[in-house]
Amino acid sequence: MPNPTPEKAPKKHRRIQWLPFLGSMNLAVTLLMMLAIASVIGTVLQQNQAFQDYIIKFGPFWTQVFNSLGLFHVYGAAWFILVLLFLLISTGVCVSRNAPGFLKDMKQYSEGLSLNAYKHQPQSVTYTPENFDSEQAEKLLQQQGYKVRLHERDDGLTVAGMKGRWNRWGYILTHVSIIVICIGGLLDSNLLLKARELTGNLAPETRSVPLGEIPQKSWVGSDNFSFRGTVNVAEGQKSDVLFLPYDRGFLVQKLPFTIDVKDFRIEYYDTGMPKNYASDLVLTAPELEEPIEKTIEVNKPLYYKNYAIYQSSFGDGGSKLDLKVHPLLAREFKPLEMNTSVDQVETINTPVGKYRIEFNDFKLHNIIPASEEEQNETGKKMHNNGPSIVFKVRNDQGKAWEYENFMTPDKQDGRWFFMTGMRTSTAEPFRYLFLPADEGRGLDRFFEYLTLINDPERTQATLNDALPAEGVDERTHQMQLKLMNQLLMLFRRQGFNGITSFVEENVPPEEQKRVRDYYINQTSLALQTLYLSVLEKEETQDLESISEFNKQWFEDAMVVLNSLSNYGPPLYFELENFTHIQSTGLQITKSPGKDVVYFGSTLLIIGVFFLFYLRQKRLWLAFDNHHQTLTIAGKDTKPLPETEKEFNRLVEAIQAQTGIKQ
Amino acid sequence: MTTANDAMLKTERQPWGLRDTIWTALILLGSYFAWDVFGSLMDVYEIGILIGTAIFWIWFGRYWPSIQPFTYATALLSLLAIWTYVQNDNAYSVSETAFFLKFLVSSQSAIMWMSALFVLSTVAYFGGLFGKSESVSKFATFLAWAGSVMGSVGMMVRWNESYLINPDYGHIPVSSLYEVFILFAVMTTLIYLFYEQRMRTRAMGGFVMLIVSASVAFLLWYTFDRGAHEIQPLVPALKSYWMKIHVPANFVGYGAFSIAAMVGIAYLIVAKLQEKNPNSDFVQRMPSLESMDDLMYKTIALGFAWFTIATVLGAMWAAEAWGGYWSWDPKETWALIVWLNYAAWLHIRMSKGWRGKPMAWWAVIGLLITTFAFLGVNMFLSGLHSYGEL
């Protein structure tokens, strides 16, 4: 196919012609494809992650290469902005070069051409009509949507028609719209902040410190032109600042108003899925006589002047927690009371060291998919594990263990357990211990039992009472009890594995199996004996026949005791009570470019429809006075296959009107 | 004398007739009924959408008269379903027991019918093409229409059912991957049927219905393997009137791009065979290369226009839901990639005048990109778009 716009002949050779290059279609398509490829990279490579994560993924070398190419922040990379800028310039040049011609073309009826020129149009027929009435012809063309002009030639008359000239506006609108949208986007970008950073009077804060300690260099005044940031505000609290993510840290944005959060709510569907998030806000500003009160929800923001306040997330706002701390090595069942709240740090001194406890989060609901069995039972797809706390325990050296403890027991295989999860790195999932609940769905029995095992004197006495010397002399019996006690200590410290490795290290190989079996046997006997004494103390128990529940409980407790040595610092935090205080995550934007972008988008949509659904067509009826012939000629700016058909149909209609002289 | 000529000239645009009057009256009546019953529950935007839909549909029924019987059939069957539910105290469980619902018009049954009809239609189109039977091809067209009707009945009834299960769950079924696949199948088929009429050829039906069948296959796998057909409540971010227009506009785009790609495949096959033997039966029966090239352009132009609207609407929605009209979220970014790709395609064709094979290849590659934007992003990339993870 020939190029449809051959008019633009190159003027000067040799020298690079910048304007034609900038406005060239080749450059435009290249830029479009470059943008597309950059965008692909931006979605395939996770953006704005912590540097460590990249190094783990790609190794130090490639991380370095990728980073210097800006691939971890593609959409902010200098080259990306440059491509955008070029697109802007290129489109600008293109429009400014083409638009005048197009505008002129819109008015071109070409009614002044010679008869011969019409005969050489892409569509053309010449015949001798029986009669030709220009007025009738004009009317017919007008009915078909053509605008018509008449022109008297020396040798006859031309009726020139044109329609669909708005198609040309389509080109102008689409391309201007791209420029408008880019400008709107630039208005909302952080270019001004970047400039301030370059001149050195702005530096993002990278530590997490209280607001008061953030240096002035990381603050941005409310004169900032555009921003988009977030702030978490607890129920009953207020805020007049916002945090803007910036580079690898953040900036503090001063707001010209204050927002009080009265309440935050989550509504749930009956499946347990969240249905709605809502915050009751009160906005006060010096220029407001009355504060604005509004409830915002997802998809229903609060607009104030050129600011918009969105419901974007939620979290804990410092819920009050009443805890019982169980030292896992204690010899008596006497937990400590602790009253604290989320985001607080407490310290505990134990015989094995001093620990800092950082309370990070409280969750009222923990909704997880239900097991198949439970689904069949209740018909519900989701399961609520109830309230939980997340906290870290840190020792003197700074090593931290993170825990997730649930407040209420959860049913598994028909039994009730208190779940407690532990991990030493946030990259890992929690590994859970399941502390078996007693018949009162509590943990009393577990800690009675544990503290008994922890206490050598009580253990000794209990075993002494329960296991009288039978058939052996007193000395052997005492030896056996002592051994049991030592085995129990070993078990408490390292589980059954500890006993096995003790045997492997201290017993000749040929004896190992026998000794190990004996030791494990003795340990189990001791543990069972102690368990019975705990049951005895509960009084309600019938010791003649141990119930299924109690047997099962013992087995479940064994699983826990066996792995308790891997649980980290010997502390268990039992959540007794809480007062739930939530915080709402607000996103606040000042986006002066938004309306510009919307305006550009509207132009774009209109333009695209003009381009595709209006076809610019020209038609000429040229009457030749000499030969009494009529030439009908047509030309579409962008011919399509139907152009020919439409032309023929029109010719038939005209011929039906004028008749054809044979 | 002029009137006769006018009539001949305006073969494309029929004069206003009784048929149009009935059409307009019924659409107005239906919309009024919807407003009368549900108006109190709608906000101003939803009333706006209702009015806009009614006007569009009146216009559309005139622009493409075949959509009228389609709409009547959809409406009647949907009403049959709703009526049966009402007869049974609106209990969702009767979808398994009431005769009409169980075998025909509960959303699940209707969607199964749709699936079967679309696959049969594909087979029939190819049967007609290779068996050189005009009547089989005609039947294929009928099957495609029937499948579209059942698909849209399925969606209408599903809409109703979502409220029956729990009024809290109620929503228009364009919010999960399962639901949009139905939308895709129906939309693509309808757009194809439109061009089939305009071009007076059925030879390309098999090729286009192939991709519809592929989406049906996905749908069935998704139903039986993942249980995705179960109606779930909406997550808060999706509760917006924007969703009601953003998603359908998007799927006009996806549908049109898919057709362009399938026509591109047909083009490449015909071009190849033509080189070998220009007089082979197959080549003779297929549309000319030129008209397939033109169809590719028309469908890409249609898709591009609607995709532009959808992306702009998406940006407006994002501005309301996430606080920013553009966040470089993967789904957004891929929409931009798709859009840029077709913008480049259109530029090359319009201004460089490229035609034929390279453009056909490009249209096919375009579909790969589109498919990634539609499916791949949900499967492989995480982001703010929270619906339909596989």
Ligand code: HEM
């Ligand atoms: C993101 C940027 C751009 C977009 C989205 C865009 C979009 C479009 C679209 C949709 C068309 C319609 C094709 C048709 O007529 O069917 C078009 C045509 C055209 N574009 Fe662009 N364009 C962009 C940038 C440019 C640039 C930078 C140039 C500079 C050379 C350019 C030159 C043209 C030309 C010459 C036409 C054909 C106009 C005609 O002959 O009717 N475009 N553009």
